[in-house]
Amino acid sequence: MRDDPRLPTSPGFWRSPLRGPWFTSVLGLVLLVGTTVLFVTGLVSYAAYNPDLSPVNDQTPDKGILGFYLFPWPTDPAWLYRLNQGIHVTLGITLIPVLLAKLWSVVPKLFALPPARSLAHALERISLLLLVGGALFEFVTGVLNIQLDYVFPGSFYRLHFYGAWVFFAGFAVHVALKAPAAVRNVRHMRRGAAPEDDLVPPSPDPATFSRRGALGFVGGGSLLLFGTTVGQNFDGALRRTAILAPHGGAEPGSGPNGFQINKTAAYAGIDPAETAEDTWRLIVTGRSGAVRLSRAQLARLPLHSSSLPIACVEGWSTSDQWWRGVRLRDLARLVGYEDDPPDVFVESLQRRGAFRHAALRANQVADPRSLLALYVNGEDLSPDHGHPARVIVPAAPGVLNTKWVARMTFGDL
Template structure:
């Protein structure tokens, strides 16, 4: 038997092994476009979040609009969760193609096939690790943020290669009508193509709807799948890391606590908690927007950071490293650029919602400022190091 006959027999066997008419190029194209939009949205908002937290010299994140990060990170998490049914549906539709024979035809096709490895593996890793992070579950021995960031670049690179390779195929599949190709009839299980796509998109939409309430206040009651409710916790909002978990209970309650302002200043300063309370106080309604996707707006009261900088004789373009009583972990310090440092609403908060800060919300003093990730709103502040 010649090679053509072998290929024909292999293809016939594959058709018998995968009889469902849902393994269809048009369905794959539609799901691929939706998944590409979701992945691109996650990539852009995710890279933005990474740059905000670890800014290179050229990047400057503004303090206004105050709730912008709340929007971008909420979109990131919602799009990531909505992509899960799209990803698995897409893989199910196209997986018979993984068993095609011959496995590739030419160098270009080989490159396309090889690019599927990081695309599929990266996509699965991103949705798994992202979902685990939302639930504060880390069953792997490496840091989440760095791995999630770099795998995102690998995955999006593989996606670009895949889009380029499949551009003509996708256009042809979308242009084709079912009247000109396979009939619109049901597959063996009785689910037609439109029904299948409708079920996938409905599942994706419901996941988004039942998660969005942790970021979108009017949908709060629908947040059935959100791992935490933003309005549940001490003083009416959630806590990710407790004082006990951070190991700061004794230091935060120490009567000898002092806030230190040091670094490039004319006058290094030290303040007791009572001295901070006697300084001019400012109030601001600002969001806490955590990288896990939940957010809430609270009314904060405390001392403006710029007032402390002026009292210490810092320059107008000074930037700050804010250090916590917490001695380990990524939240032990945060950077404050000069725009945030001089913003009228960047505070060292002493109160929230008209009450003294709860220990788990950062007592005695926490940083709060507009348009910042929650992980950079440092709790249990010990010192400001001016740069």
């Protein structure tokens, strides 16, 4: 049965002349660099949510040793999260053709018999299962998240975090076992054919184009995806080229509030009666008790301005907008924190969707650019941008910049 050419377990079943160690090695080396960057930027992105502010921001309980690297997320530079997440998402989309080509090139190995010829071979097969399964899981869930298709059986952040570590475990073992051979195979590029191995079909079909042509085809696909995604990180004409991104090609409107949003007020279940000037009140709680403030009372407090972008986990971002409002550290001062403001727990009027509340670290509260914004670009916030008040913090992921704020609790979380 193993040698029956009608079965995928037979080497004779796989007849494409493109398969071979050189083609596979080139794709593997591209993925070696690309997925390493993806893994690092993904971990950095997770750290930006300050998941140690448990249980408020913590989407991944029982991280254990996997959270060894977590650190208090900084506020400088203000574009830090925008850059990190732009690289993570754009690179992930760009690598999809490379990943698919790599999986196609090695698919015969998944059917090879016997399953394990030695301990090293057994480790390689196990690493392949973790590698292939983890890669497909991470890329599929990542693309779904970018497209705002939240069809996961749980939190995207938890699933993506654990999936990344499963993938990286297989990736590390596989690289350790295969990297030397991959480098040797690529060096044969200018010396003729690569060494024979079990990826080369024993009876190949006639070639229709070369392996270099196949690499060019894969590279062209990656370039196309890059060109139709990267624009979501910019404004103006370039954003309109991001036709594959949900916040790309569509015009967000005009005027001071004419920039990208993730959730509209209607989607979030905001009742206009709750946000009306004569009914909405902000409750600020802290060491000295609670304070209730109308929007008019907030507007009479000392107001400050900050020029800051918004960047979201899906990879889209805006250029700097001009925000004006009350500093978070001044609100902390109202409830008894004169010098060193503490962490703050922010609650929203939002009824639908994730992140109806969020926590910010003391360093984020203390930054003079961190505001409870009332205005943007010289105009009142629109309902979709968080009227009557929203949080804006430098370098923070968009979901931590809570809109439609109802309550702020300063103190130990």
